[in-house]
Amino acid sequence: MLKQHKILLLDDDDQMLELYQELLKQLPSQPEVHVCNSGARAIALLEAEPFTLLVTDLRMPKMDGLQVLAIVRRKYPHLRIIVLTGVLDEEYRSRAYGQGVDLFWQKPANTEEFQLFKDCVESLLDREVRSEGGFRGMQSKSLVDLIQLECLSRSSSVLHISQGGVSGRIWVQNGEVIDAATANFTGEEAFKEILSWKGGNFEILPPEPQRPRAIHHSYQGLLLDSAQALDEWRGQQTGAETNVPAQEGYSGPSNSPLAPLARFEGVEFVLTMPLDEQAPPESWGLENPRQIAAWARATQKRLRELGEKIGAGPLAEASGFGWQRHWALAADARKGLLCAGFRRVLPKEKVETTMKHIFAKWVS
Amino acid sequence: MGLLSKKSSGPQLRRLPTGTFTVDALGCVVCSTVPQAVPAAIVREIGRQVVAIFDEARGAQLPFSEMVAQYADFKIIAREMRGGAIIFLSPKPPQLESSS
Numbered sequence: 473m474l475k476q477h478k479i480l481l482l483d484d485d486d487q488m489l490e491l492y493q494e495l496l497k498q499l500p501s502q503p504e505v506h507v508c509n510s511g512a513r514a515i516a517l518l519e520a521e522p523f524t525l526l527v528t529d530l531r532m533p534k535m536d537g538l539q540v541l542a543i544v545r546r547k548y549p550h551l552r553i554i555v556l557t558g559v560l561d562e563e564y565r566s567r568a569y570g571q572g573v574d575l576f577w578q579k580p581a582n583t584e585e586f587q588l589f590k591d592c593v594e595s596l597l598d599r600e601v602r603s604e605g606g607f608r609g610m611q612s613k614s615l616v617d618l619i620q621l622e623c624l625s626r627s628s629s630v631l632h633i634s635q636g637g638v639s640g641r642i643w644v645q646n647g648e649v650i651d652a653a654t655a656n657f658t659g660e661e662a663f664k665e666i667l668s669w670k671g672g673n674f675e676i677l678p679p680e681p682q683r684p685r686a687i688h689h690s691y692q693g694l695l696l697d698s699a700q701a702l703d704e705w706r707g708q709q710t711g712a713e714t715n716v717p718a719q720e721g722y723s724g725p726s727n728s729p730l731a732p733l734a735r736f737e738g739v740e741f742v743l744t745m746p747l748d749e750q751a752p753p754e755s756w757g758l759e760n761p762r763q764i765a766a767w768a769r770a771t772q773k774r775l776r777e778l779g780e781k782i783g784a785g786p787l788a789e790a791s792g793f794g795w796q797r798h799w800a801l802a803a804d805a806r807k808g809l810l811c812a813g814f815r816r817v818l819p820k821e822k823v824e825t826t827m828k829h830i831f832a833k834w835v836s
Numbered sequence: 837m838g839l840l841s842k843k844s845s846g847p848q849l850r851r852l853p854t855g856t857f858t859v860d861a862l863g864c865v866v867c868s869t870v871p872q873a874v875p876a877a878i879v880r881e882i883g884r885q886v887v888a889i890f891d892e893a894r895g896a897q898l899p900f901s902e903m904v905a906q907y908a909d910f911k912i913i914a915r916e917m918r919g920g921a922i923i924f925l926s927p928k929p930p931q932l933e934s935s936s
Binding site for chain 2: 563566567570571760763764766767770771774775778779781782783784785786787788789790791792793794795796797798799813824
């Protein structure tokens with residue numbers, strides 16, 4: 473039995489709501505279309521029942537569309553979102569995509585554009601969001617599938633892939649993978665690093681024909697090498713880890729599940745807090761984990777709510793630098809909150825990049 | 837179908853605040869270069885939350901003097917100054933992040 477999709481339309485203009493409700497009901501999948509004219513009402517409806525798709529305007533009184541996106545994207549990561557607006561501004565388009573919307577559409581001005589919009593909505597409703605991974609972009613596909621599709625079709629494009637706080641790019645030219653880059657690597661090493669990510673988001677960007685070729689292997693060979701390297705790495709991870717050196721001055725157990733995260737240079741402590749606030753935190757290298765956990769949760773909440781009020785988008789990372797030690801915080805929608813402490817001699821840039829690597833390892 | 841081409845002249849979206857301001861130990865704004873178009877309540881709220889985070893960290897035996905909060909489109913840098921703070925607000929430009 474096919475599931476009937478539910479769409480929620482949000483706009484402060486009641487005439488637009490009535491019009492779009494009638495037109496979206498005519499989609500082949502015959503979705504159930506609900507309407508609301510305020511951000512607060514939309515959030516209440518989303519809490520009351522599950523929706524497949526949210527279509528929202530941006531310019532609204534009291535709570536504008538970007539503020540709604542900031543809250544909704546955090547609370548309902550699997551909800552598909554389309555921004556439908558009359559605002560023609562590259563800054564808002566970029567901010568909306570930065571908050572993880574699926575599509576940003578200018579309000580259609582003729583029947584042809586409206587038919588295109590309906591086709592996009594129907595296409596989005598057809599796709600199921602897999603909760604255990606996969607790369608969300610235009611479709612939910614594995615990264616191997618995406619690369620093969622681009623190469624087999626002899627396309628030229630740039631794949632921009634992001635996972636948590638890290639991102640990377642793969643350049644494809646005439647069906648050949650010619651280069652890749654992440655924060656720390658380029659070429660084949662970057663390609664392998666990107667392939668090791670289990671899930672995330674991707675965008676297909678226009679090609680860059682002038683990009684010099686740095687990878688000379690065929691894409692099939694690259695995918696095979698990456699799969700082999702990943703299998704070998706996973707094989708090492710499943711073995712018992714008993715030789716992790718303890719950090720000087722701290723009694724982090726070498727068999728702690730957080731010990732692998734503490735191996736990075738300059739790490740003093742690692743603290744993870746599950747989504748359930750009643751559940752105890754896990755720590756490595758801390759004598760007072762509960763006190764730090766309480767502070768970390770409070771700080772994360774303060775900064776997140778501040779971002780929602782300003783309309784700044786989701787909080788990616790927070791970090792602090794002191795004369796005793798440095799720290800960094802990052803949250804994952806499925807796993808909870810991660811806090812890491814670093815030696816004060818570690819430079820600020822190194823704190824940020826190391827935290828990105830710790831976070832990527834934690835969520836994978 | 838005139839409704840399809842109707843452009844809403846509704847409320848304007850707020851741009852992200854940009855500038856620098858200092859706050860005292862209570863989070864009250866002392867001086868600011870943030871444009872007046874940015875609601876004062878927003879600036880006060882940022883100052884209040886930043887000071888509270890510095891205070892709570894001291895209570896948790898994790899004192900620090902500088903904080904960076906990275907959002908999708910925005911960055912807040914705050915430096916603690918004798919109980920108060922100087923706070924820098926900078927929206928990110930509308931470009932895709934470069935990984936190279």
